[in-house]
Amino acid sequence: MFSMPKTITIAKNSAHPLTVNRLGYGTMRLTGPEIWGEPANRPEALQILQTAIATGLNFIDTADYYGEDVTNRLIAEALHPYPQDLVICTKVGATRRPDKSWVPFNTPENLRTSIDNNLRTLRQDQIQLVHLRLMGHGPVPLEEQLGAMFDMQREGKILHIGLSNVTREELETGLGLGPIATVENMYSYAQRTTVQLPHGANPGGEEVLDLCEQHGIPLIPFFSLIHGLPKAGNRIAEIARKHNATEAQINIAWLLHKSPWILPIPGTSSLGHLRENLQAAAIQLSSEDMAYLG
Known part of the structure; x- marks a missing residue:
């Protein structure tokens, strides 16, 4: 059997590492x-949020542009005051228009507005982990966006900073600018590389x-169920x-076995599916299973 650690540590070499169970909830x-x-x-x-925490899950991914502000308010209503070991991760860098389109919101002023909004709706004094979501090559350079994030980290509004929707080149650039705690990219068994969506390209986790792995940075896959299963083919069905x-x-x-540095966050709006997802952490895939899946 593959060795599959049950926990993962975010920012393991920092003064404030965060160790969480290796299955989160998006x-x-x-x-x-x-x-x-x-x-x-x-x-x-x-109930989904409360059940997830009651069963030992202690990593939740959100964003103030989900809804908008819907998921943050649900988290606060369901879980505040928060358990001491709970890590709530949010995202900034994007917003929604009334037509439901996704657009960049990534000037230093925009990012500060988003962080303050997340702090207010989540009822927190500091956000433990924030992903800067990149929305293509817009007018605001990555250096300027990350500079604003590091400023807010020094102010104590953010504990750790991650990057989302990044290419390899962008991640390398980010690593040269400061400590990057996590990466959140689209990734699943069937969807491993860049995919084009209506609101732009989404780089893949592969x-x-x-x-x-080289830098000890957890990779957090998003959309792993939505985009993966329709294309999965016969092999995953056989396994x-x-x-x-x-x-x-x-x-x-498969994600849990693929690398000890992967932290899946499957999301669902069904309590039954949540329980199924949680049970997946107990599935032990053999080396033969993993080789067959490819």
């Missing part, structure tokens, strides 16, 4: 259709995984039958 799916508006079933959304599991569970297990 809140994006808690919103309404098209990641906009309130959830269809608000009581279930709150393109940066080895660099993350799912072998382990009496769903294809979604095998996708999560």
Whole structure:
């Protein structure tokens, strides 16, 4: 069997490392259709968050542009005051227009506005981990965006800074500017490299995984279930039958076995699917399983 650590440490060489269990929860799916508006079933959304924490999950991913502000408010309502070991990770660098489009919000002033909004809606004095989401090659250089983030880190508003939706070149640039704690890119069994979406290109996790491993940086895959399963093919279905599991569970297990530096955050708006996702952490894939999956 592959060795699969149960925990992962964020910013392991810093003065304030954060160790979390190696399966988190992404809140994006808690919103309404098209990641906009309130959830269809608000009581279930709150119960999902409470159940996740009750079962030992202690890493939650959110953003103030989910909803907008819907997931942050749900997290605060369901979980505040927060357990001491809970790490809440948010994202800045983007916003939503009334037509539901995704656009950059990444000037230093924009980023400060987003951080202050996240602090307010999450009811926190400091955000433990913030991902700067890159929205293509816009007019604001990466150096300027990260400079504003490091300024707020020095002010104590942010503990650790990560990058999201980054190419290998952008990650290398970021590493040259300051400590990068985590990377959040699209990644799944079936979707490993760059994919074009309506709001732009999303670099894949495979393109940066080895660099993350070299620097001890956790890679946090997003959209791993949404974009992975329709293209997964027969092999993941065969392994799912072998382990009496769903294809979604095998996708999560594959990520956990692929590298000890991967921290999956599968999201769902269903309490039943949450329990299935949590069970995936117990699936032990053999070296033969992993070789067959490729």
